[in-house]
Amino acid sequence: MTQPKTYIKATSVEHALSLAGESSGSFRYLAGGTDVMVNKFQGNDDAGLLIDISGIDALRQVSATETHLVIGALVCLEELAKHSAVAGNFPVLMEAANSVASPTIRKTATLGGNLLCGNRCSFYNQSAWWREAAGFCLKCSGPLCLASGGKKHCFSKFVSDMAVALISLRAGIEISDLRGVITIPLESIYSGDGINPSLLSNTAIIRAIHIPLHHDFRSVYKKLRKRETLDFTSLTTAISLDKTGMIRIVMGGVHAKPVITDGTGTEDLNSLVSQAVSATRMVDNDTYSRAYRKAMIPVFLDRSFRELQLI
Amino acid sequence: MQQISVTINGRPYQFLAGDHEMLSHLIREKAGLTGTKVGCEQGSCGACTVLLNGKAVLSCITPAMRAHQAEITTIEALAMNGQLHKLQEKFVDKGAIQCGFCTPGMVMTALSLAPELDSEADIPALIHRIKKGLSGNLCRCTGYKKIIEAVSEYVLETAGKNPEIREPALQPATGAVGVPRPYIEAAKKVRGVAEYADDIASKNALHCKFLRSIHPHALIEGIDLTDALGLPGVHAIATGKELPGKFGVLPVSQDETAMAVDKVRYAGEIVAAVAADTEEIADAACRLIKVSFRPIRAFLTIDDSLNDAGESEKIHDTGKFNNNIHKKVELRFGDQRKGLEEADMTAKMSFEFDGLSHGFTEPHAATAYWDENGLTIITATQVPHYLHRALAKVLEVPLSRVRVIKPYLGGGFGGKSDPFPHEIIVAHLARKTGRPVRVRLSREEVFLTNHGRHPSKMTVEMGISAEGIIRVLDADVAIDGGAYGSFGVVTSYYNGVLLQAPYKLDNFGFRTYRVYTNKPQCGAMRGHGAVNPRFAVESLIDDLARRINMDPCTLRMKNFLDSNTLTVGQYRITSNGSSESLEKVMEQSRWRERIGKMEKGRGLGVACGFFISGSALPIIWNELPQSVVHLKVDFDGRVLVTSGASDIGQGSDTMLAIIVSEVLGIAMDNIFVLAADTLLTPVDLGSYSSRVTFMAGNAAKDAAEQLKTEISRAFTKKFNIGAEDLIFSENRVFSHDKTVDCSWMEAVDILTAKRGAVSVSGKYISPKLGGDFKGAGAGLSPSYTFGACISEVEVDEETGYVKVTQVWGAHDCGKALNPLAVEGQLEGSWHMGTGQAISEQMTYSKGLLFNNNFLEYKIPTTLDTPDIHASIIETIDPEGPFGAKEAGEGAIHPVIPAIANAVFNAVGVRITRLPIQAEEILAKMKENRISEAKI
Numbered sequence A: 001m002t003q004p005k006t007y008i009k010a011t012s013v014e015h016a017l018s019l020a021g022e023s024s025g026s027f028r029y030l031a032g033g034t035d036v037m038v039n040k041f042q043g044n045d046d047a048g049l050l051i052d053i054s055g056i057d058a059l060r061q062v063s064a065t066e067t068h069l070v071i072g073a074l075v076c077l078e079e080l081a082k083h084s085a086v087a088g089n090f091p092v093l094m095e096a097a098n099s100v101a102s103p104t105i106r107k108t109a110t111l112g113g114n115l116l117c118g119n120r121c122s123f124y125n126q127s128a129w130w131r132e133a134a135g136f137c138l139k140c141s142g143p144l145c146l147a148s149g150g151k152k153h154c155f156s157k158f159v160s161d162m163a164v165a166l167i168s169l170r171a172g173i174e175i176s177d178l179r180g181v182i183t184i185p186l187e188s189i190y191s192g193d194g195i196n197p198s199l200l201s202n203t204a205i206i207r208a209i210h211i212p213l214h215h216d217f218r219s220v221y222k223k224l225r226k227r228e229t230l231d232f233t234s235l236t237t238a239i240s241l242d243k244t245g246m247i248r249i250v251m252g253g254v255h256a257k258p259v260i261t262d263g264t265g266t267e268d269l270n271s272l273v274s275q276a277v278s279a280t281r282m283v284d285n286d287t288y289s290r291a292y293r294k295a296m297i298p299v300f301l302d303r304s305f306r307e308l309q310l311i
Numbered sequence B: 001m002q003q004i005s006v007t008i009n010g011r012p013y014q015f016l017a018g019d020h021e022m023l024s025h026l027i028r029e030k031a032g033l034t035g036t037k038v039g040c041e042q043g044s045c046g047a048c049t050v051l052l053n054g055k056a057v058l059s060c061i062t063p064a065m066r067a068h069q070a071e072i073t074t075i076e077a078l079a080m081n082g083q084l085h086k087l088q089e090k091f092v093d094k095g096a097i098q099c100g101f102c103t104p105g106m107v108m109t110a111l112s113l114a115p116e117l118d119s120e121a122d123i124p125a126l127i128h129r130i131k132k133g134l135s136g137n138l139c140r141c142t143g144y145k146k147i148i149e150a151v152s153e154y155v156l157e158t159a160g161k162n163p164e165i166r167e168p169a170l171q172p173a174t175g176a177v178g179v180p181r182p183y184i185e186a187a188k189k190v191r192g193v194a195e196y197a198d199d200i201a202s203k204n205a206l207h208c209k210f211l212r213s214i215h216p217h218a219l220i221e222g223i224d225l226t227d228a229l230g231l232p233g234v235h236a237i238a239t240g241k242e243l244p245g246k247f248g249v250l251p252v253s254q255d256e257t258a259m260a261v262d263k264v265r266y267a268g269e270i271v272a273a274v275a276a277d278t279e280e281i282a283d284a285a286c287r288l289i290k291v292s293f294r295p296i297r298a299f300l301t302i303d304d305s306l307n308d309a310g311e312s313e314k315i316h317d318t319g320k321f322n323n324n325i326h327k328k329v330e331l332r333f334g335d336q337r338k339g340l341e342e343a344d345m346t347a348k349m350s351f352e353f354d355g356l357s358h359g360f361t362e363p364h365a366a367t368a369y370w371d372e373n374g375l376t377i378i379t380a381t382q383v384p385h386y387l388h389r390a391l392a393k394v395l396e397v398p399l400s401r402v403r404v405i406k407p408y409l410g411g412g413f414g415g416k417s418d419p420f421p422h423e424i425i426v427a428h429l430a431r432k433t434g435r436p437v438r439v440r441l442s443r444e445e446v447f448l449t450n451h452g453r454h455p456s457k458m459t460v461e462m463g464i465s466a467e468g469i470i471r472v473l474d475a476d477v478a479i480d481g482g483a484y485g486s487f488g489v490v491t492s493y494y495n496g497v498l499l500q501a502p503y504k505l506d507n508f509g510f511r512t513y514r515v516y517t518n519k520p521q522c523g524a525m526r527g528h529g530a531v532n533p534r535f536a537v538e539s540l541i542d543d544l545a546r547r548i549n550m551d552p553c554t555l556r557m558k559n560f561l562d563s564n565t566l567t568v569g570q571y572r573i574t575s576n577g578s579s580e581s582l583e584k585v586m587e588q589s590r591w592r593e594r595i596g597k598m599e600k601g602r603g604l605g606v607a608c609g610f611f612i613s614g615s616a617l618p619i620i621w622n623e624l625p626q627s628v629v630h631l632k633v634d635f636d637g638r639v640l641v642t643s644g645a646s647d648i649g650q651g652s653d654t655m656l657a658i659i660v661s662e663v664l665g666i667a668m669d670n671i672f673v674l675a676a677d678t679l680l681t682p683v684d685l686g687s688y689s690s691r692v693t694f695m696a697g698n699a700a701k702d703a704a705e706q707l708k709t710e711i712s713r714a715f716t717k718k719f720n721i722g723a724e725d726l727i728f729s730e731n732r733v734f735s736h737d738k739t740v741d742c743s744w745m746e747a748v749d750i751l752t753a754k755r756g757a758v759s760v761s762g763k764y765i766s767p768k769l770g771g772d773f774k775g776a777g778a779g780l781s782p783s784y785t786f787g788a789c790i791s792e793v794e795v796d797e798e799t800g801y802v803k804v805t806q807v808w809g810a811h812d813c814g815k816a817l818n819p820l821a822v823e824g825q826l827e828g829s830w831h832m833g834t835g836q837a838i839s840e841q842m843t844y845s846k847g848l849l850f851n852n853n854f855l856e857y858k859i860p861t862t863l864d865t866p867d868i869h870a871s872i873i874e875t876i877d878p879e880g881p882f883g884a885k886e887a888g889e890g891a892i893h894p895v896i897p898a899i900a901n902a903v904f905n906a907v908g909v910r911i912t913r914l915p916i917q918a919e920e921i922l923a924k925m926k927e928n929r930i931s932e933a934k935i
Ligand SMILES: Cc1cc2nc3c(=O)[nH]c(=O)nc-3n(C[C@H](O)[C@H](O)[C@H](O)COP(=O)(O)OP(=O)(O)OC[C@H]3O[C@@H](n4cnc5c(N)ncnc54)[C@H](O)[C@@H]3O)c2cc1C
Pocket: A028, A029, A030, A031, A032, A033, A034, A035, A036, A037, A038, A053, A073, A074, A077, A099, A100, A101, A102, A105, A108, A109, A110, A111, A112, A113, A114, A115, A116, A117, A118, A159, A160, A161, A162, A204, A205, A206, A207, A230, A231, A232, A233, B042, B043, B044, B855
């Protein structure tokens, strides 16, 4: 029997953590809920307890320290895109935020939720009826991956657009869990396993994102999708070049985690591109074919290099 | 469940809300505020937008619990003291409302957007901001153009500016006909009070949910209902054996049952139906039903189904052949072999088209109940009449015991024109339980119900003379019908016969196969049957014109049929605005100056089109007129128009009122239209084949003229004045010399004296048309429409991405009874065509539809829709009401090939598969480079 459906509004991070700690069944933090509620509708999320953290004001601040811009996890994407400190320092974040979902969704969708938005696959983001008809795949406790024609590995795509941009800016993520607060590089929370893409403990709460100031980043962001709005990514690329000439390429939509390629602006960019391409792990589980998405990587990266006047 | 207190529209409420309940459900079902619509339930259409503490949210993905101690504003709050909000007024005035289903969400989104807009920005910048802001709200009817106009004018006016952004200015006109006006029910829709099928509360109604097959083709070996029946709250479960009667919209394809009886023919077919106290219980019960299926060989593609099949493997055992071919048609005119020999240049190409969904924003919904009058069903249908017949047949009740009511309807485009299983099932369950039973389909179920455009493959050959005269046309077409017949026999014909215009052809032939496959069935969709072959022909013309070095517009101009002529297959062409249409779009796009002079990557493309204005033959052969309209006038002076015609957002109610108003010279507000209720309204065959303006319009005109005659007679008697002396105008009836001059009320007094209410009945019967060969009836219409489009595209040569930037279109609708509505139809058609060209497709994996939601089925948003410039061409059809003919479907034909031809013009890639795939563009560009390098 499924667990009773409950909903509790958390008043503070501590409250949320203790609700999570005490929960005997499955639970889910709810920030904007724009990802969770769709997954629930499709039967991909059967968490009984929804812990709504959206009312925790402490997580909704944007502030700056000497070294970092700190954006609270509950800052919604619309606000983020409009914030002067963001626009002033990291226009790429504005661009990334504005490329997520639709304007109305961005009023609700939060930064933290975006970073943990579920991985996607055209065989998985389907109703329970559909998945049963297709034969449940690995990610729904079935025996095999359908998209890859039977592999024992899940290739669901990492789709958070914010993460791609943030990682290119060397952002850190500040997390609270029952053990305390830590700040670690954002990329380190992603496992690369399509079934459990996040390495965070399930009680962990994202408090904020820390982005280093004073690197004088110049960045370019691109997203491949069929329509100019609304759609999840088929390929997201962000490239940031810092003042020392270090270049970081981050890609989304091409692996179960963000794919990072580091280099310098002076080395052979073609080899960076081939490194990036070979780090991807794609199958045909997107509206665009795998071959096309792969072919678009060099196109997007070359364009970005041109925009950064690297070539 | 938790107790929550919410303020909605200023009024405090206490609700018991489910912990995981959605706000949209709370607002609609508990607060009863059904102005908030639900179109997708997954955050991808915007229909459910409301304000939560002043911020726009999608209520379908917002937990109801979030409303606790919050303020919700829904569409119903906007109008104050009977006065529309200024933004609502703009939506009404600009004609931004068609079916109205997206409207509440659109208005709420625009309302929250408006304060962020900079009224000081220049108009293009403002419009771009509005497009961005509304980009999460899908509208399938309007092409967004009038919505964007409404919002921009609102913003500018609120800032105290005089907006002047409309183009082209509509002609002012006197009388009712030709005056641009909003739909008569527009205010009701914009206020959120117009009730759609799922909005109508039935006391004590049970909810119905379906168990659907997970196999594309399987025998049903057993169904065990025990556990499901044991679930508290379950009232009845129905299975296929209870409703074995076959139905189908065409008498020749009665091949469907309400639920699968012995076997399932597609994944998604209904196997059992539960009526329960709540949707959740009904859903849970469905999951407890155990069905043992024995899967058998599935036929999933056209090629599969053309191959031999074992007797026990055939999808339907009725077919004559040992394969799954449903229908073969072939017609030949002239001498194609000779035509080919005479041609100086020929081209033969093969094309492939994916299936399409109508994408109407309102999911199917219905409520049925029985009482002393038999069955009443309130349902989202385009064709109450055929549903009426199907219900009587399958439920085995007399026709006189069935009443079908169509409430406001959120878009159809052909997708609500068949009788549907869910309608029959809820009627059956309502009888079984003695309670009203309601159903609303999820968006996924809408996709599974399908009846959309047939996936098709065709090879088409054309030959022309060196002077550019078409010598021969031959089409070999195969269409994938899915599991059942639907309109498919007609579709099979239309794929061929509707090629015999707008160009003059002497040697023309086609062959079509329609096959059954184990997929959701296909049927009629806007432009029925002719859209894909039109694409092929217009692409061939483009190719041939280039090869003989002739401008493609010139070539088309040379070949147009005349007015008042017969086609090779004996269609009677009366009015024909082909060349005016093409001339118009050439002028507007500055074709002559620009073609051939554009930078690489940009291109212009042209195409023309043609469509029927109502099928001259009824689907079910009988001698009833195609349409009957009644008028009644009583002491109060109001003229009641009753008609079976189904307004599905195209504006037919308004059209009827306009015609009556014009004939009787009375104001529109003296007219009341009651439509699409099979008990109260006389039969009209329904809203399909673009027949309503022509046929119901003519019937309304006939009725109004009869009423005029009745009044004239009464005047003759009273004033001894000849009928020919009387003028009906400006709410008065008067003689030329004004010796008799009565107000409308006085005229009504004279008419009703010693007689009381007067009723008259008008009708339309199509003239006898066509040749006397087999198949001659297909595509016969009392009138045809013509049009042309030029589109402009930008192709990204590195990514293959195609951006359609402009569409200039012209359509000959005979006479625009309501130019605002005609423009709306044209803009909507070109938006929908753009979707088919660049992004829409139904993709399957082993018979399972992948993209069964509005996130993955890609209807163009505001940002993907080109700038649309609509021109109305008026040719005054001799038989249309006031010269009018259709405007709802014909316009979609030219836009799709115009886009593809523009792509060729931009990058030299001939599109032979829809939707256009970026990947294919790149591959073909590469091929071109290689072959160029070889030369
Ligand atoms: C139509 C549509 C289109 C979309 N398009 C895009 C797109 O283009 N790109 C994209 O990236 N996303 C897209 N999304 C997904 C989603 O809207 C966004 O990712 C959004 O930013 C998620 O934020 P949220 O606050 O709503 O997350 P929620 O749904 O509330 O949460 C998402 C996940 O994060 C967890 N979580 C949230 N906040 C925290 C926290 N502070 N600490 C710990 N865990 C947390 C939740 O438990 C959950 O697992 C789309 C969604 C829809 C419905």
